[in-house]
Amino acid sequence: MNKFFAVISLLLPLLSGCSEKPQSGELQKLPVDLIAGKEIAQKTCSGCHGMDGRGAQDNIPNLAAQIDTYLLKAAQTYDHGKRAGSSGDAMKITKDLSPTELRNVLGYYASLPPLGSSGNKSADYSYFDRGAALSKPCAGCHGADGNQTSAGVPRLAGQHPQYIVKAVKAYRDGTRTMPTMHEKLTSLSQADLENIAIYFALNKPKAVASKAANSYEGKQFTHQCAKCHGSMGSSEDASIPNLAGQDVNYLNTKIKAYRDKVRDHGEMHKILSEIKDKEIEKIAVFFAAEQPTQTNFIPPEPITALAQKCDLCHNAGNTNPAMLTPKLKGQNRTYLVNAMTAYRDGNRESSAMHKISSGLYMDATIEGIATHYSAEAAN
Ligand code: HEC
Ligand code: HEC
Numbered sequence: 001m002n003k004f005f006a007v008i009s010l011l012l013p014l015l016s017g018c019s020e021k022p023q024s025g026e027l028q029k030l031p032v033d034l035i036a037g038k039e040i041a042q043k044t045c046s047g048c049h050g051m052d053g054r055g056a057q058d059n060i061p062n063l064a065a066q067i068d069t070y071l072l073k074a075a076q077t078y079d080h081g082k083r084a085g086s087s088g089d090a091m092k093i094t095k096d097l098s099p100t101e102l103r104n105v106l107g108y109y110a111s112l113p114p115l116g117s118s119g120n121k122s123a124d125y126s127y128f129d130r131g132a133a134l135s136k137p138c139a140g141c142h143g144a145d146g147n148q149t150s151a152g153v154p155r156l157a158g159q160h161p162q163y164i165v166k167a168v169k170a171y172r173d174g175t176r177t178m179p180t181m182h183e184k185l186t187s188l189s190q191a192d193l194e195n196i197a198i199y200f201a202l203n204k205p206k207a208v209a210s211k212a213a214n215s216y217e218g219k220q221f222t223h224q225c226a227k228c229h230g231s232m233g234s235s236e237d238a239s240i241p242n243l244a245g246q247d248v249n250y251l252n253t254k255i256k257a258y259r260d261k262v263r264d265h266g267e268m269h270k271i272l273s274e275i276k277d278k279e280i281e282k283i284a285v286f287f288a289a290e291q292p293t294q295t296n297f298i299p300p301e302p303i304t305a306l307a308q309k310c311d312l313c314h315n316a317g318n319t320n321p322a323m324l325t326p327k328l329k330g331q332n333r334t335y336l337v338n339a340m341t342a343y344r345d346g347n348r349e350s351s352a353m354h355k356i357s358s359g360l361y362m363d364a365t366i367e368g369i370a371t372h373y374s375a376e377a378a379n
């Protein structure tokens, strides 16, 4: 072999030493003293991680039976600042341990048997079913399936879910005037809101029964509306509401509200500023008489199907040892939510997980997959 290549091949392990793997590899080579490790666990870690490896609090991960080499790597990432956030601060404590001590205590936790169930509910998670349950308080006004039952209340069935989420947030932050009873909405999490929106979006909008003879009179005033709302009131853009088949009173008062700047929306003000009350009333009749179309939204893949993809790396049976992929089954739910949110938002580094977490754009997906894994029996 030529000298140059010989030197390079000697240097390679050192060069790649800046990444985490060889470092945890070094630690891994140390012999494990489980008795010494248990003592350290008792003294330093058990307040948070228990002696049985169960997190003492909701945001603390279970360590029992976790993959040894993964724990080594994970414990070191806190030192390198690669896992940011306040919960990571708790782990500063490991900095004071010698490599031997760290090796022993992590070896101890990895050697523990998998934990029994933490009493978590079922692993099933359906966006639609959760949305249906969460939307019960909305039913009195918006109808159980999102087809409104009272005049002046907007139909939500078939509406774009992205728009529903946006609209609720506008009531919350005061951009829109909060209607009565909507105060309840302020306590919904982002994931709850997404599930409700998916539920309503997937429900069939009720067809308009009969069309008034003069319904087309208003069409002449809608040319400028078409580029955003579609010529017949079915919008292609998920952030712009469908108007077709919407409640006529609602349309009437809201178009006036945008015109009069009672409801804020810059782009529409310009178009609406010249429109008279009589014309608006006709526009409302026109859109309300059109058959509503359902949003073209494609629901996210079911959680169980998604989990099968995660299992390609995370299922302990076929884990590639070089990847250091942690076990997820039986892990604490809140911890899983925090970890995935951190990957998604760039607060935790991992090239493998970054690619995946970009698919976890919705909080509801993160919540769903966390519910799934936390309810599975630990292995
Ligand atoms: C004050 C509470 C606290 C103490 C004490 C503590 N930890 Fe932690 N530990 C945490 C929290 C919180 C996290 C999760 C942080 C995050 O979200 O990244 C964590 C995460 C970990 C992880 C990463 C697990 C994973 O799945 O990625 C390891 C490994 C770990 N701790 C080991 C230890 C060891 C060993 C000790 C004792 C030497 C210890 N911890 C002491 C709170 C603590
Ligand atoms: C007491 C009756 C009532 C209840 C209960 C209620 N709403 Fe409403 N909702 C209204 C009214 C009235 C409006 C129209 C407000 C306006 O003028 O801006 C509205 C508007 C909305 C809008 C805006 C729709 C659009 O096309 O812009 C959304 C989204 C919405 N509600 C969602 C919900 C959800 C989700 C719940 C249940 C968690 C709920 N509402 C409960 C009466 C109600």
Ligand code: HEC
Binding pocket: 154, 166, 167, 170, 221, 222, 224, 225, 226, 227, 228, 229, 239, 240, 241, 242, 243, 251, 254, 255, 263, 264, 265, 267, 268, 271, 272, 283
């Ligand atoms: C530049 C794009 C654009 C144009 C043009 C436009 N709109 Fe809108 N419209 C929007 C957006 C975006 C919203 C959602 C605003 C919000 O979040 O309150 C909206 C909301 C509405 C709503 C409220 C629907 C609901 O469910 O609450 C009505 C009614 C409406 N527009 C009617 C019209 C009419 C009538 C015209 C034509 C005269 C028009 N719009 C032109 C973009 C547009």
Ligand code: HEC
Binding pocket: 061, 073, 074, 306, 307, 309, 310, 311, 312, 313, 314, 323, 324, 325, 326, 327, 328, 336, 339, 340, 348, 349, 350, 352, 353, 356, 369
């Ligand atoms: C290509 C392989 C791969 C796939 C597919 C994958 N992961 Fe991971 N995952 C990893 C690796 C490697 C790590 C360790 C990264 C680190 O050290 O932060 C990890 C870490 C995690 C963690 C942190 C666990 C802990 O104890 O801190 C969670 C949570 C997670 N993955 C969830 C998922 C979910 C949910 C999916 C499917 C949507 C998924 N992963 C798909 C490779 C993968």
